[in-house]
Amino acid sequence: MPAPPSSLIVGSFVLLLMGNGVSQAQPAASIEARADRLVQASLLVDGHVDLPSRLNAFYENPADSTVGGDVDYPRARAGGLDAPFMSIYIPPYLQSNPAAATNRADALIDLVETIATDHPTEFALATSPNEVRQIATTEAVALPLGMENGAGLGGDLDNVEHFYERGVRYITLTHGAHNRLGDSSYDDAAPRWSGLSPFGADVVAEMNRLGIMVDVSHVTDATARDAIEASAAPVIASHSSCRHFTPGWERNVSDALIQSIADTGGVVMITFGSSFLRTEYREQDDPIRAEMNAHIDARGWAEDSREAILYEEKIRDEHPIGTVQDVADHIDHAVDLVGIEHVGLGSDFDGVFALPEGLQDASGYPALVAELLRRGYGDAEIRQILGENVLRVWAEVEATAERLQE
The missing domain is CATH 3.20.20.140 (Metal-dependent hydrolases)
Incomplete structure (x- = not known):
């Protein structure tokens, strides 16, 4: 397929920059709703x-x-x-x-x-x-x-x-x-x-x-x-x-x-x-994991304990990369x-x-x-x-x- 068009978010609209130079504006919410319908139907x-x-x-x-x-x-x-x-x-x-x-x-x-x-x-x-x-x-x-x-x-x-x-x-x-x-x-x-x-x-x-x-x-x-x-x-x-x-x-x-x-x-x-x-993402999580593990160790939580699992998921949620x-x-x-x-x-x-x-x-x-x-x-x-x-x-x-x- 040809190179996909790029997009810009302008206010609450997504501006699709098509390969032929023609732009089409679609509400961002409508694209998200369409995506949700598509994954449910596919x-x-x-x-x-x-x-x-x-x-x-x-x-x-x-x-x-x-x-x-x-x-x-x-x-x-x-x-x-x-x-x-x-x-x-x-x-x-x-x-x-x-x-x-x-x-x-x-x-x-x-x-x-x-x-x-x-x-x-x-x-x-x-x-x-x-x-x-x-x-x-x-x-x-x-x-x-x-x-x-x-x-x-x-x-x-x-x-x-x-x-x-x-x-x-x-x-x-x-x-x-x-x-x-x-x-x-x-x-x-x-x-x-x-x-x-x-x-x-x-x-x-x-x-x-x-x-x-x-x-x-x-x-x-x-x-x-x-x-x-x-x-x-x-x-x-x-x-x-x-x-x-x-x-x-x-x-x-x-x-x-x-x-x-x-x-x-x-x-x-x-x-x-x-x-x-x-x-550049390959080692960004190392210090996050090290600090997390130190926190778990300091509290004496077993690695497979509910407390450790909950804390790990909290840290993961807070640190997307x-x-x-x-x-x-x-x-x-x-x-x-x-x-x-x-x-x-x-x-x-x-x-x-x-x-x-x-x-x-x-x-x-x-x-x-x-x-x-x-x-x-x-x-x-x-x-x-x-x-x-x-x-x-x-x-x-x-x-x-x-x-x-x-």
């Missing part, structure tokens, strides 16, 4: 939400308003969120104990299943795009699953099918350290495999065969390139933003990798975490590179400390949509970004699996 899929790990550390009823974190049922409904992928996160420290890593994955899946069983009106498990669409016709929020860190497989190829049967529909190949599948962008040690390992290549092939999306968030460029080349199906980055805005930071995806992911038919899902948005415009800039950049059909959203809610103003929890999606409307995106384009693109990719991964199983 199918909104978020590629990565760490609610299971958050509840594993400090359990609250997610069907009701919670004091911790970013996502619960009331906030999801307020923000129009229909299907947050539940992150089945395996901490790197468990990688040295394969059985413990696999057990953690199973335990977190158990937790998500319990949420859906205990609160069937509010939540329902989803294992296919069609199930997501069906659940979206009800009042429930769909809960698809993605495993974050292939270490959860425990080095056993048979576990790919085990976790498919348990509902996992994407696997992020690595997390914070090199593992048996490949190299991690977060690991300061020398590369272990210089890309995807032989076992990692076998895992990718098995994921293709079963219908599990290959996720290249967190991996090194070399690992991503190898995974993209090895995959017979479209590839995703479930929660990564554009390295263009954070030069030298490999955790975000480069322009070349965005293009390579798009060439597979895949999608890059832009994340909201402040550190992903601009280089970045803006909704920053997130929209990443969307613009990816769209300009590869087109609207290869861009989605992967907030990383409940997995990051600092978030931008206006996007500090799951009720904030309309603020981002309003910004996209101000920049000239149409309703159909926004629906693609909100969920239709990743659902298309998911369906194509399923179709690839059907062909490979013939």
Whole structure:
């Protein structure tokens, strides 16, 4: 698409500066109302939400308003969120104990299943795009699953099918350290495999065969390139933003990798975490967190106590870093590179400390949509970004699996 128009706020109006030089004034309130209607009418899929790990550390009823974190049922409904992928996160420290890593994955899946069983009106498990669409016709929020860190497989190829049967529909190949599948962008040690390992290549092939999306968030460029080349199906980055805005930071995806992911038919899902948005934001939260932790320690509160959780959320709310415009800039950049059909959203809610103003929890999606409307995106384009693109990719991964199983 051509470069989106810019906008100026003049009084209570938003002045859209169109590419042809013609300006259109729309009341700011009407754009916000339109954005709210659009998120409620669209199918909104978020590629990565760490609610299971958050509840594993400090359990609250997610069907009701919670004091911790970013996502619960009331906030999801307020923000129009229909299907947050539940992150089945395996901490790197468990990688040295394969059985413990696999057990953690199973335990977190158990937790998500319990949420859906205990609160069937509010939540329902989803294992296919069609199930997501069906659940979206009800009042429930769909809960698809993605495993974050292939270490959860425990080095056993048979576990790919085990976790498919348990509902996992994407696997992020690595997390914070090199593992048996490949190299991690977060690991300061020398590369272990210089890309995807032989076992990692076998895992990718098995994921293709079963219908599990290959996720290249967190991996090194070399690992991503190898995974993209090895995959017979479209590839995703479930929660990564554009390295263009954070030069030298490999955790975000480069322009070349965005293009390579798009060439597979895949999608890059832009994340909201402040550190992903601009280089200058990457360490701004360090002193905030240090002061917060000192306050918690001084009062003798346990890290997982209600008092500590309440205080942490107060500090997070008071210290947003970045803006909704920053997130929209990443969307613009990816769209300009590869087109609207290869861009989605992967907030990383409940997995990051600092978030931008206006996007500090799951009720904030309309603020981002309003910004996209101000920049000239149409309703159909926004629906693609909100969920239709990743659902298309998911369906194509399923179709690839059907062909490979013939």
